[in-house]
Amino acid sequence: MWWRFTPLLGLVAAPALAAHPQCILALPSTNPTPLAAHSPTSSVPVSSQTSTFPTPSSTPFVAFPYGSTPIRGVNLGGWFVLEPWITPSIFINTKNDAIVDEYTFGQMQDYQTALGVLRQHWDTWITEEDFMAIAAAGLTHVRLPIGYWSVPSNVSVSPYIPGAWSYIQRAVTWARKHGLHTIIDLHGAPGSQNGYDNSGRRTNSPQWALHPANVNATLAIMQVIASQLGPQVDAIELLNEVAGFYGQVWDSAVRDYWRRGFDAVRQAAGDDVVVVLGDAFEGVNNWQGFFPDPQGNRVMMDYHEYQIFSDGELSRSHDQHIQFVCRNILPNLAAFASNNMWTVSGEWSTAITDCAQWLNGRGTGARWDGSIGGGGTIFGSCEGFTGNWTTFSQDYVAFLRKYWEVQVELGEAVQGWIYWTWKTESADEWSYQKGVEGGWIPQDPSQRLYPGLCNGT
Ligand SMILES: *[C@@H]1O[C@H](CO)[C@@H](O)[C@H](O)[C@H]1NC(C)=O
Ligand SMILES: *[C@@H]1O[C@H](CO)[C@@H](O)[C@H](O)[C@H]1NC(C)=O
Ligand SMILES: *[C@@H]1O[C@H](CO)[C@@H](O)[C@H](O)[C@H]1NC(C)=O
Numbered sequence: 292m293w294w295r296f297t298p299l300l301g302l303v304a305a306p307a308l309a310a311h312p313q314c315i316l317a318l319p320s321t322n323p324t325p326l327a328a329h330s331p332t333s334s335v336p337v338s339s340q341t342s343t344f345p346t347p348s349s350t351p352f353v354a355f356p357y358g359s360t361p362i363r364g365v366n367l368g369g370w371f372v373l374e375p376w377i378t379p380s381i382f383i384n385t386k387n388d389a390i391v392d393e394y395t396f397g398q399m400q401d402y403q404t405a406l407g408v409l410r411q412h413w414d415t416w417i418t419e420e421d422f423m424a425i426a427a428a429g430l431t432h433v434r435l436p437i438g439y440w441s442v443p444s445n446v447s448v449s450p451y452i453p454g455a456w457s458y459i460q461r462a463v464t465w466a467r468k469h470g471l472h473t474i475i476d477l478h479g480a481p482g483s484q485n486g487y488d489n490s491g492r493r494t495n496s497p498q499w500a501l502h503p504a505n506v507n508a509t510l511a512i513m514q515v516i517a518s519q520l521g522p523q524v525d526a527i528e529l530l531n532e533v534a535g536f537y538g539q540v541w542d543s544a545v546r547d548y549w550r551r552g553f554d555a556v557r558q559a560a561g562d563d564v565v566v567v568l569g570d571a572f573e574g575v576n577n578w579q580g581f582f583p584d585p586q587g588n589r590v591m592m593d594y595h596e597y598q599i600f601s602d603g604e605l606s607r608s609h610d611q612h613i614q615f616v617c618r619n620i621l622p623n624l625a626a627f628a629s630n631n632m633w634t635v636s637g638e639w640s641t642a643i644t645d646c647a648q649w650l651n652g653r654g655t656g657a658r659w660d661g662s663i664g665g666g667g668t669i670f671g672s673c674e675g676f677t678g679n680w681t682t683f684s685q686d687y688v689a690f691l692r693k694y695w696e697v698q699v700e701l702g703e704a705v706q707g708w709i710y711w712t713w714k715t716e717s718a719d720e721w722s723y724q725k726g727v728e729g730g731w732i733p734q735d736p737s738q739r740l741y742p743g744l745c746n747g748t
Contacts, residue, residue, distance in 0.1 A: 350470030362707025364432030436478035500544035521560025535571030593637035617745035646673035647718035
């Protein structure tokens with residue numbers, strides 16, 4: 292059993308690593324004072340925060356060996372960017388069906404009312420106890436999606452409601468305190484980079500790439516993120532899920548932005564922080580050779596893997612979902628990772644239906660049971676696929692475990708994985724927390740019931 296304790300040797304050695312200048316950070320875990328105004332000067336300078344030794348309860352923070360040790364992480368979805376399907380109650384409580392995203396949440400309500408609800412949410416959706424539970428679940432990383440409207444800058448954000456910045460700073464502090472590495476992920480950009488509610492604004496006509504002013508404003512936001520949070524986080528993701536499928540203008544804009552965003556982060560936060568970019572739904576092969584010497588550049592590709600957003604994907608059997616990971620995704624992603632840049636499977640889940648309420652948007656149904664309309668294939672009832680896991684069948688739970696394992700196998704064939712998402716109000720098939728509770732996600736993520744699922748496929 293001695294080997295089980297070897298990680299402790301690493302921890303004991305940590306004080307020597309305190310040479311890593313930003314290692315030690317402790318802030319009081321009291322409620323942050325919400326920012327009165329959306330101005331850069333109202334946030335606490337980073338330098339005044341790096342003062343104390345860790346409290347006895349905190350875990351020494353050790354630099355993460357990217358490229359040689361897999362990231363095992365979880366997304367903190369629905370916290371700093373509202374998503375109706377993750378927290379339906381927040382939307383139901385508005386008693387206004389037209390409030391479908393964080394943009395309309397600010398636009399269609401009294402400012403103080405909306406701010407009050409948001410503060411309550413920022414304070415309670417994820418707490419320090421969650422960071423402790425994430426660390427106790429053997430995870431190494433959290434990915435923290437944030438909206439541009441929460442970052443103090445001179446970019447105008449109305450009707451979004453600013454004020455989350457101090458809560459974001461506190462989140463980063465909690466992560467470090469509990470030995471977790473943070474990937475800050477810009478998840479919503481001016482104009483919306485994809486039109487999904489998870490960009491902050493649900494629209495058929497996203498504007499981000501269509502106006503250079505939006506891209507420039509995003510760079511100004513990135514500059515603030517990198518300079519203020521860079522010293523405390525491991526990685527900064529320039530922008531989540533840019534809709535490159537809209538064509539040439541979008542592809543050019545995102546290429547331009549990846550290069551300028553990389554430079555902005557390097558200039559503001561130095562060479563250590565990992566810069567994360569995405570495939571813009573164009574496939575990783577579209578990004579071959581994009582950065583020369585990617586390992587020297589510390590650049591990482593964030594690939595997202597879901598098999599539920601089209602009839603073709605929904606029609607796969609359980610075995611076919613697993614085989615698809617092994618045969619279609621893994622070889623391609625592994626080849627890209629070894630020939631290009633570090634690669635992480637940065638969003639995926641164990642869901643095999645789109646049955647979670649409002650997953651396709653508030654007021655929108657599911658493809659699975661046809662409630663979305665439009666005359667697509669109907670695969671069956673949603674009953675038993677979502678909601679409270681205590682209603683799930685044994686067969687379904689057994690499959691969730693297998694599907695979790697094969698996607699972990701995918702992630703560990705490259706530089707790691709980050710599950711979407713830690714917590715949901717009522718869609719347990721998406722919840723890492725519920726997976727651990729229900730046993731389809733092991734408390735020790737290296738444990739396998741189905742080792743080598745992709746061998747021989
Ligand atoms: C916003 O701030 C940036 C740098 O902080 C500055 O270069 C730019 O001119 C400012 N823009 C406006 C509209 O004030
Ligand atoms: C965007 O920034 C570039 C580079 O600084 C500048 O040349 C361009 O004029 C800016 N465009 C707008 C619309 O602000
Ligand atoms: C799920 O169902 C169980 C058993 O009925 C119940 O104890 C639990 O409170 C439910 N969880 C939620 C979040 O409603």
